[in-house]
Amino acid sequence: MNNQFPDNEFDNLMNNSDLGLPPLQESAPFTNPFDAAPTAQAPQQDLSFFGKIPVNVTLEVASTEIPLKELMEVDTSSVIMLDKLAGEPLDVKVNGALFAKAEVVVMNGNYGLRILELTGTGLNGLAS
Numbered sequence: 001m002n003n004q005f006p007d008n009e010f011d012n013l014m015n016n017s018d019l020g021l022p023p024l025q026e027s028a029p030f031t032n033p034f035d036a037a038p039t040a041q042a043p044q045q046d047l048s049f050f051g052k053i054p055v056n057v058t059l060e061v062a063s064t065e066i067p068l069k070e071l072m073e074v075d076t077s078s079v080i081m082l083d084k085l086a087g088e089p090l091d092v093k094v095n096g097a098l099f100a101k102a103e104v105v106v107m108n109g110n111y112g113l114r115i116l117e118l119t120g121t122g123l124n125g126l127a128s
Contacts, residue, residue, distance in 0.1 A: 059102065059113060060091040089116050 062082030074080070084090075089101035092113060102113040 055094050056096075057099075058093045058096075059104070060093055062090075 062084035064080060064082050066080065089103060091098055092100040092102045092115070098119050100115050100119055101117040102115050105112045105114045
C-alpha cells in the first residue's frame with residue numbers, strides 16, 4: 001500500500017486551516033502532577049567554617065612494587081627504580097586521594113608545588 005501524496009496535495013493539507021478539527025482551547029500551561037510543589041529556597045549558609053578544617057597534602061614522586069626479599073637487601077647505596085620518568089608531573093594527594101598533577105619549584109629556599117592540572121574530581125571526590 002502506497003500512502004504517498006503528491007507535493008501539491010501535501011502543501012494543501014499543511015496550509016489548509018480547516019481540517020475538520022475543533023478549535024484548540026486556550027488553557028493553563030501543562031503541569032506535571034508528579035512534580036513536587038515548589039518550596040521556598042533555603043537561606044544561604046555560611047560554609048567558611050569548613051575552610052578551617054586541616055587536610056593532609058602529600059606529593060607522590062612515584063611508586064614501585066618489589067619483592068620483600070629485595071627490600072630486605074637494601075642498604076645506603078641501593079637504587080630502587082620507580083614507575084615515573086624524570087620530568088613527568090607528580091601526583092598531589094589530599095588525604096590519600098589524587099587531587100592534582102604538579103611540579104616541584106623552589107621559592108625563597110623552600111620547596112613548593114606548581115599545580116599543572118586538576119584531576120577533575122575536585123574536593124567532592126575527597127569525601128569518601
